[in-house]
Amino acid sequence: xxxxxxxxxxxxxxxxxxxxxxxxxxxxxxxxxxxxxxxxxxxxxxxxxxxxxxxxxxxxxxxxxxxxxxxxxxxxxxxxxxxxxxxxxxxxxxxxxxxxxxxxxxxxxxxxxxxxxxxxxxxxxxxxxxxxxxxxxxxxxxxxxxxxxxxxxxxxxxxxxxxxxxxxxxxxxxx
Numbered sequence: 001x002x003x004x005x006x007x008x009x010x011x012x013x014x015x016x017x018x019x020x021x022x023x024x025x026x027x028x029x030x031x032x033x034x035x036x037x038x039x040x041x042x043x044x045x046x047x048x049x050x051x052x053x054x055x056x057x058x059x060x061x062x063x064x065x066x067x068x069x070x071x072x073x074x075x076x077x078x079x080x081x082x083x084x085x086x087x088x089x090x091x092x093x094x095x096x097x098x099x100x101x102x103x104x105x106x107x108x109x110x111x112x113x114x115x116x117x118x119x120x121x122x123x124x125x126x127x128x129x130x131x132x133x134x135x136x137x138x139x140x141x142x143x144x145x146x147x148x149x150x151x152x153x154x155x156x157x158x159x160x161x162x163x164x165x166x167x168x169x170x171x172x173x174x175x
Contacts, residue, residue: 054103064103064175067096071173072156073131074166078115080126082134090131093173094138101141107132108172109149110156112165117151124149131171 056064071093073086082090097103109124128147136142157167 067093068175073171075127075169080130090134094135094140097144098139104144106146106174110168110170111152112168113152120151121149124151127171
């Protein structure tokens with residue numbers, strides 16, 4: 001078991017070191033006004049555990065539960081650009097996190113099965129970072145967010161149809 005853990009950690013380290021990262025949160029129509037040169041993506045951390053023991057009012061708890069259900073941003077093929085239609089969703093999560101600095105989120109990047117595993121891990125990371133950087137530009141502390149890429153390893157839908165592919169190209173905000 002220990003050998004498996006070491007192999008998994010080594011694979012993850014090699015996969016992530018092969019990834020190219022970009023300091024830009026991409027939005028399809030470019031209307032965000034984000035100056036990505038001011039963002040330091042090194043504050044986005046990996047491995048921060050979240051907990052559900054928060055002192056929230058009943059109204060805040062209800063909003064938090066709704067955000068946990070509406071937590072997926074889908075991407076076009078081979079892209080890490082946040083489509084305009086998902087900007088309000090990202091803004092809602094960012095607003096909640098900004099108001100509750102004790103809460104953290106894991107942003108999971110996913111891809112469809114096309115492409116090599118290494119490429120898909122890199123693309124999943126770019127998708128997760130794109131969402132994280134956009135939220136950081138909206139005032140969320142980088143230490144509240146963790147980035148992980150699963151590439152093609154955790155599909156939302158199995159199959160080789162365009163519908164299945166489109167449901168797998170996503171970033172998931174997990175609290």
